[in-house]
Structures are given as structure tokens and as C-alpha cells.
Amino acid sequence: MSIAKVVVALGGNALQESGKPATAEEQLSVVNKTAEYLAEMSVKGYEMAVVHGNGPQVGRILLASETAAEVTPVMPFDVCGAMSQGYIGYHIQQGLREALRKRGRNIPVVTLVTQVVVDKEDPGFKNPTKPIGAFYSEEEAKRLQAEKGYVMKEDAGRGWRRVVASPIPKKIVELPAVKTLWDTTIVITAGGGGIPVIEKEDGSLSGVAAVIDKDLAAERLAEDIDADILVILTEVEKVSINYRKPDQKDLSVLTAAEAEQYIAEGHFAPGSMLPKVQAAVKFVKANPGRKAIITSLYKAVEALEGKAGTIIVS
Amino acid sequence: MSIAKVVVALGGNALQESGKPATAEEQLSVVNKTAEYLAEMSVKGYEMAVVHGNGPQVGRILLASETAAEVTPVMPFDVCGAMSQGYIGYHIQQGLREALRKRGRNIPVVTLVTQVVVDKEDPGFKNPTKPIGAFYSEEEAKRLQAEKGYVMKEDAGRGWRRVVASPIPKKIVELPAVKTLWDTTIVITAGGGGIPVIEKEDGSLSGVAAVIDKDLAAERLAEDIDADILVILTEVEKVSINYRKPDQKDLSVLTAAEAEQYIAEGHFAPGSMLPKVQAAVKFVKANPGRKAIITSLYKAVEALEGKAGTIIVS
Numbered sequence: 183m184s185i186a187k188v189v190v191a192l193g194g195n196a197l198q199e200s201g202k203p204a205t206a207e208e209q210l211s212v213v214n215k216t217a218e219y220l221a222e223m224s225v226k227g228y229e230m231a232v233v234h235g236n237g238p239q240v241g242r243i244l245l246a247s248e249t250a251a252e253v254t255p256v257m258p259f260d261v262c263g264a265m266s267q268g269y270i271g272y273h274i275q276q277g278l279r280e281a282l283r284k285r286g287r288n289i290p291v292v293t294l295v296t297q298v299v300v301d302k303e304d305p306g307f308k309n310p311t312k313p314i315g316a317f318y319s320e321e322e323a324k325r326l327q328a329e330k331g332y333v334m335k336e337d338a339g340r341g342w343r344r345v346v347a348s349p350i351p352k353k354i355v356e357l358p359a360v361k362t363l364w365d366t367t368i369v370i371t372a373g374g375g376g377i378p379v380i381e382k383e384d385g386s387l388s389g390v391a392a393v394i395d396k397d398l399a400a401e402r403l404a405e406d407i408d409a410d411i412l413v414i415l416t417e418v419e420k421v422s423i424n425y426r427k428p429d430q431k432d433l434s435v436l437t438a439a440e441a442e443q444y445i446a447e448g449h450f451a452p453g454s455m456l457p458k459v460q461a462a463v464k465f466v467k468a469n470p471g472r473k474a475i476i477t478s479l480y481k482a483v484e485a486l487e488g489k490a491g492t493i494i495v496s
Numbered sequence: 497m498s499i500a501k502v503v504v505a506l507g508g509n510a511l512q513e514s515g516k517p518a519t520a521e522e523q524l525s526v527v528n529k530t531a532e533y534l535a536e537m538s539v540k541g542y543e544m545a546v547v548h549g550n551g552p553q554v555g556r557i558l559l560a561s562e563t564a565a566e567v568t569p570v571m572p573f574d575v576c577g578a579m580s581q582g583y584i585g586y587h588i589q590q591g592l593r594e595a596l597r598k599r600g601r602n603i604p605v606v607t608l609v610t611q612v613v614v615d616k617e618d619p620g621f622k623n624p625t626k627p628i629g630a631f632y633s634e635e636e637a638k639r640l641q642a643e644k645g646y647v648m649k650e651d652a653g654r655g656w657r658r659v660v661a662s663p664i665p666k667k668i669v670e671l672p673a674v675k676t677l678w679d680t681t682i683v684i685t686a687g688g689g690g691i692p693v694i695e696k697e698d699g700s701l702s703g704v705a706a707v708i709d710k711d712l713a714a715e716r717l718a719e720d721i722d723a724d725i726l727v728i729l730t731e732v733e734k735v736s737i738n739y740r741k742p743d744q745k746d747l748s749v750l751t752a753a754e755a756e757q758y759i760a761e762g763h764f765a766p767g768s769m770l771p772k773v774q775a776a777v778k779f780v781k782a783n784p785g786r787k788a789i790i791t792s793l794y795k796a797v798e799a800l801e802g803k804a805g806t807i808i809v810s
Contacts, residue, residue, distance in 0.1 A: 204568065204569055205569040206572050206575045207572070245564065245567060245568050246563070246571075247564075249560070249568075250560035250563035250564050254556045255518055255519040264583050264586035265580075265582045267582045267609075268583065269578050269582065271609045272691055273575075276611065290672040290676075292609065293608065294606050294607065295582050295608075297589075297590065355593070356606045359604050359606040362676060363677065366672070366676055367672065367676060377586055379590070389590070
């Protein structure tokens with residue numbers, strides 16, 4: 183059998199332990215543990231690219247920038263996303279290099295700063311829902327709305343926050359570099375779902391304030407590089423229906439048709455399991471005969487061998 | 497003649513116009529202009545990698561982080577460097593893609609998050625001199641010194657600042673990826689001189705608070721990828737002796753031996769022209785027959801054709 187090409191999407195718990203201080207040092211120690219599991223996948227012979235989330239990290243970058251507005255200009259959200267790719271990518275490439283090296287595998291690992299094109303007509307831009315950055319009073323929120331054109335929404339009694347669109351990823355701008363590196367290098371790319379850019383009428387790119395779902399970005403990458411397996415890592419070992427109810431049922435295999443029915447029945451939480459299942463379904467429908475896996479970091483190697491996790495097939 | 501391989505080091509004025517607000521938008525507009533000149537070099541057939549500075553940008557990232565210390569943990573300086581690579585690299589790769597595209601050259605451009613190994617015994621660590629981040633009162637400075645072990649120095653009557661080492665770059669960790677991409681892609685790498693890391697006794701890498709000179713990092717890269725030409729861009733068209741004196745003499749050609757004599761005579765300002773001339777001399781001494789160029793962004797293409805700038809030869 184030829185070597186399988188795998189795109190791995192890392193969930194938030196692979197980067198940061200909840201309840202621990204949100205320092206870079208704590209995060210690096212979590213990333214170093216995550217790297218051990220990724221290195222094990224490489225040892226088993228899988229070729230891979232890594233896509234990671236950035237929600238808490240880009241949130242803190244923006245929060246620091248907004249808090250320091252009087253001493254240095256606030257960074258636009260696309261730039262904050264680029265900064266989070268540098269930050270998180272640095273940690274992953276350092277940790278993964280070491281985890282591989284300890285196993286005698288001197289495979290280069292590198293992070294590509296990655297732009298992802300979204301459609302400027304994406305319906306998400308008409309009705310932004312993704313909260314980012316600091317909490318504001320109603321008065322400050324109204325002022326930001328007027329001065330900067332931000333869309334501000336009240337957030338569950340905790341104050342007002344800016345909300346941005348979560349558009350669908352259409353094209354990975356730096357895909358050629360991912361392809362060139364693939365055979366020799368583990369590439370970390372489309373971090374945080376990618377820096378969102380729109381294609382203007384003249385064909386030039388321009389950053390926008392938006393959050394691209396990282397599982398959908400990983401799916402886009404998996405299609406584009408013709409991956410054999412899309413692995414979406416999260417906190418639970420398997421996808422469940424009737425989640426956290428007495429009749430919860432964990433799923434070992436799920437067809438695209440079953441998954442779509444469960445989606446229609448509302449089994450998966452938006453912003454949580456739903457986009458993962460949607461990404462998995464999209465991948466296997468576009469690539470019949472290929473598979474997607476949703477599982478935990480700790481079960482990833484077993485799941486690749488068909489012994490754990492939820493496998494989604496066309 | 498075969499295609500010449502060029503490493504270009506971009507100075508601070510290629511990223512930001514002095515006197516303009518330090519916003520990301522202003523910076524992007526400067527970067528877009530810089531990209532036009534880089535694209536012209538590509539049109540002339542030169543293959544290139546781009547190394548850029550990050551002084552003002554990483555300074556503002558750290559300043560924002562320190563200012564927001566009460567709401568979110570302060571980022572270590574190596575992480576701030578990684579963030580600046582993401583930020584600046586994103587702008588350059590977006591601007592350069594467009595400048596190339598307008599010229600009908602669809603060459604991929606990508607930024608690699610880049611670690612650069614420095615020697616933990618580098619004398620710079622014993623006597624740090626490079627100021628970074630915010631200004632503090634003497635009392636705050638003493639507290640930071642005691643609590644965090646920072647080295648704090650009084651800065652020309654303006655207050656106290658943290659100082660870090662400026663060690664010599666020894667090895668570019670992500671060099672294999674630069675080499676793999678070279679033939680097809682314009683790579684932006686070692687931004688800000690690279691994220692400084694030391695190699696620990698067990699061979700693992702660990703980030704340190706330090707500033708690597710970006711011209712020396714570009715020189716390291718030029719040696720390692722066997723470049724034909726190292727181009728160091730700055731604000732002036734030519735290197736001068738007796739700079740800004742009545743007998744100022746602009747130099748069109750400079751041998752390594754002449755350059756070393758002028759260095760010994762103190763003609764070049766530390767932190768300004770000196771590291772550029774040193775990097776140029778190091779490159780041509782290591783590669784007799786090759787050349788280094790020091791010139792302005794605007795004269796770069798002419799200088800490559802031997803019609804402008806200062807050419808340094810062995």
C-alpha cells in the first residue's frame with residue numbers, strides 16, 4: 183500500500199489546557215505533549231499536514247491590542263490572525279521537530295503563513311455571529327459601531343462584543359507551497375482556518391475581519407492536496423447521537439447519508455461537533471472511497487488503524 | 497548564464513514610513529510599494545528569498561502585551577518575534593503576489609516561520625545591549641529585574657528599558673524547507689533575523705529573548721543556500737566613508753580588505769551601516785567570486801546590473 187496522505191485538524195485542547203493560565207509557557211507545554219501524538223502518526227508512516235485552531239490565542243492578541251490602544255495602534259483582525267499563525271506555528275514546529283527527533287525521524291517541520299480566500303458575497307458577512315475581542319459597555323459599543331463600522335452585539339449579559347462573519351473557505355492561496363513541500367516536510371498551514379482574504383474585482387487580495395472554521399479549512403486542504411484521510415481531533419473519542427442524554431450512542435462508523443440525517447435531526451452542537459461532522463461529510467462525498475475520522479488526539483493512531491474513533495465513509 | 501540566486505535583506509524603511517502613524521494599514525501601503533521593486537527583480541530573472549527586519553513591529557507587539565499585562569499574560573519575546581513574522585510576512589506575501597501578478601508572473605510567494613539557532617555561550621548574553629519594549633520608571637525596572645530576571649538599563653534619559661542580547665546567527669532551522677521551495681517559490685524567511693533559539697544539551701530547541709541582526713541572518717541564509725548575490729537594502733544608495741562630513745566619499749566598489757580597513761577606522765555606525773558591511777564582507781570572504789550589494793530599495797535593480805549602489809567583492 184502506498185503511503186497515506188493525512189490532513190490533521192487540531193482542536194483547541196491540543197493547544198491549551200482549560201483552567202490553566204493562558205501563558206505562552208503553559209501553551210508550549212501542552213503543544214509539546216500534542217506533538218508526541220502527531221509524531222507517533224508520522225512513525226506509523228502517515229504523511230501529514232497540520233491545521234490548528236486559534237480562537238483563544240487570537241482572542242488574547244486582539245484583547246492586548248485593544249487594551250493598549252492608547253499607546254500603540256490597534257491591529258486589524260486579519261493581522262491578529264497572521265500573528266496567531268506565527269505564534270502557534272512556532273510552538274508546534276518546535277515541539278514536533280523534537281518529538282520526531284527523539285524517535286529518530288529527522289523530518290523537517292515548517293509553518294506557512296496562509297491566506298484563505300472567502301467569497302465577499304458569503305451570507306456570513308450579512309449576518310455576522312462570531313464574537314471576538316474584548317467586552318464593552320453599551321455606550322462604548324455604540325461608539326465603536328459608529329466610528330469603525332463594527333457590528334456589536336450583546337453577549338449573554340456579559341457585555342457587548344464585536345461580531346464578525348464566519349465565511350466558507352474557498353481557496354488556500356499558499357496551496358502550491360504546501361504541495362511542493364508535501365513529500366519531504368510536515369507542513370503546518372491554514373492556522374486558525376487561515377487569514378481570511380477576499381479577491382477584489384481586479385484580482386488582488388485584501389484581508390477581512392472574519393473567522394474561518396478550521397475544520398472546514400482542513401477539509402478544503404484535504405480535497406486540494408488529494409488526501410486519503412481527513413482526521414479531525416477533538417475532546418471526545420467518538421461522535422455521539424443523543425449526546426449527554428440517557429440514550430447517548432457513540433458511533434464507530436457513520437455514512438455520509440446517516441450523518442446528514444443526524445445533522446437534520448439536530449444531534450450536533452453548532453460551533454462544536456456540527457462543523458466537524460459537516461467537514462467530514464463534505465470530504466467523503468467529494469472523495470468516495472476515502473475516509474474522515476473524528477476522534478481525540480489520544481486515540482488518533484488507533485483510529486487510523488480502524489480501532490477507535492468515528493470513521494465517516496461515503 | 498544561469499539564473500542568479502539572490503537573498504534580499506529589507507531594511508526598516510521598506511516596511512514603514514517614518515513619521516506616519518504606525519498602523520497596520522499604513523504599513524501595508526508601504527509594503528505594497530516595496531513589493532513593486534522586489535517584483536521588478538523577479539522580472540529581471542533573479543530567483544530570490546526575502547529577509548526582513550522587525551524592530552518597530554516586534555516592539556509594538558511587546559508594548560501592547562506589556563500594557564495589557566493585567567488582562568492577559570505577557571508574551572515572551574521569542575513568541576513576539578514569531579508573531580511579527582506572521583504579521584509582516586503576511587503583508588509582504590500578499591503585496592508581492594499582487595505585484596508579480598500584475599506583471600504576469602504567477603510565482604508563489606510564502607512566508608516560513610523561521611527559528612534561528614544562536615550559541616548559548618554567545619558573548620552577547622553576558623552583556624545585553626539591545627533595548628526592547630516599553631519604558632519604565634527606575635522603581636518598576638528594579639522590580640522587573642528582581643521578579644523576572646530581566647536586565648534593565650537606563651535609556652538616554654527617557655526611562656528604563658529591558659535590554660537583550662544580539663547573538664550571532666549560527667543555523668537556520670527551517671533551511672531544508674527554504675531549499676525545497678527555492679526553485680518554484682519566493683520564500684520570505686528569517687524575518688526579524690529569525691526567532692532566536694538555543695540548542696539544549698539534549699539537542700532540543702528552546703526560545704530565548706534576543707534580537708538577531710537581520711542582515712547577518714540574511715548572510716547566513718545566503719551562504720547556506722549558495723546564493724550568488726547578497727543584496728542588503730537600506731535608506732542610502734551607496735556606502736560612504738566620512739559619512740555626513742565635508743569629505744564624504746560614496747563607494748561604488750569595495751573589496752573585503754578595504755571594507756575591513758574602513759570598519760577598523762570606525763567609518764560605519766554600529767546598529768546601522770556597520771552590520772550591513774560586516775554581513776557583506778562575511779559573505780564574499782566565504783564565497784570568493786560572489787558579490788554583495790548594499791543599496792537602496794529604489795536602486796536595487798540597477799545595482800544588480802552593476803549600475804548603482806555599492807558592490808562588495810572578495
